């Protein structure tokens with residue numbers, strides 16, 4: 466059934482098209498409202514298009530199902546590797562020279578299709594590969610980066626502990642004790658003994674290597690260790706009954722006298738300051754992931770608003786629904802503008818902790834508003850997986866919290882404004 470709104474503009478009457486048809490044809494349907502993607506090179510644009518097509522084919526149709534079953538999309542690892550999703554920022558593993566803005570759009574696209582899949586990729590390629598890329602020696606990079614880019618080795622990143630999330634820099638309790646042992650051939654070798662526990666560690670139940678952050682009992686500084694799996698004394702137990710990012714398999718980890726050779730200690734990590742370099746890089750990408758969550762919800766709500774009729778009209782014709790759609794697109798557009806600059810600053814080598822902290826706090830707060838409005842547009846159907854918004858609505862909560870909560874990122878910005886750290 467074709468509906469009109471009774472609008473009688475002469476030009477429109479001449480065109481013979483209804484208000485709804487004109488609305489459908491208008492370019493406001495494109496979420497890249499200010500054509501930000503024009504900044505990508507043609508090679509980057511082609512790659513984003515190929516990734517989007519893969520996601521539409523292989524991820525979108527199954528995302529709700531995996532979410533319900535609380536399973537990671539492990540079967541897609543070869544496809545992701547072929548598309549160059551792993552290690553795209555590193556010269557030794559990238560498929561072509563690319564910008565941080567390109568990688569950011571890729572993060573947005575994956576999250577737009579499925580935030581759990583984006584987190585799975587983010588943990589492996591962002592956190593674990595960056596830990597080795599930033600903190601590893603030439604030999605460690607040589608050993609791990611290629612196999613990780615090809616998806617032959619999957620990584621996890623173990624920082625958070627049951628008692629320490631926001632205060633890991635100060636509070637980290639997991640210990641690393643260095644010792645020298647007889648090598649059985651008349652010489653000696655150095656090794657480390659790790660003890661403690663970790664919580665929320667993504668991919669850890671099936672990862673081939675888990676980067677564990679622990680405090681050196683000799684100098685009290687945080688060091689990083691590549692723990693090869695399986696390892697004696699290491700257990701990872703899947704966290705069940707999550708209600709957000711269910712497609713990410715998170716684990717509680719126990720380290721009970723886990724022995725790691727000195728050659729598997731990340732050679733260039735000397736304190737938590739070095740860990741912060743990794744978090745700065747990934748935090749900016751999580752801001753883009755948040756935009757993808759908002760876009761996914763917005764697109765589903767927009768389609769629904771045009772289909773769903775109440776009072777004899779599509780609900781998209783009601784001013785209050787249009788306000789929610791307009792505010793959602795404004796939030797998305799403002800977040801993209803902010804995050805574009807942060808990504809450009811990364812390429813320019815001038816991105817600081819407070820820049821990515823502001824992007825993460827801002828984009829996740831705007832995302833949370835968008836998923837709320839989009840859920841509301843769907844009425845009762847908004848709480849059911851089948852209608853396309855509920856998953857984004859639930860997933861937004863974890864994205865708001867991990868890689869530094871909204872509060873902590875805001876306080877990092879506050880520290881840069883005032884020179885006073887409110888969180889020590």
Ligand SMILES: Cc1cc2nc3c(=O)[nH]c(=O)nc-3n(C[C@H](O)[C@H](O)[C@H](O)COP(=O)(O)OP(=O)(O)OC[C@H]3O[C@@H](n4cnc5c(N)ncnc54)[C@H](O)[C@@H]3O)c2cc1C
Nearest residue numbers: 622623624625630631665666667863867868869870872888
């Ligand atoms: C789905 C998911 C995946 C994750 N994946 C990983 C992973 O792969 N690896 C990993 O290491 N970690 C991971 N995390 C952990 C994540 O980084 C932490 O949850 C996050 O840092 C917050 O820590 P917390 O949950 O312990 O909360 P807490 O630190 O206990 O914070 C609780 C509340 O107190 C507030 N708060 C704390 N301190 C202050 C302060 N000084 N001022 C004001 N407010 C404050 C916080 O903002 C928050 O609202 C993951 C978490 C989730 C949910």
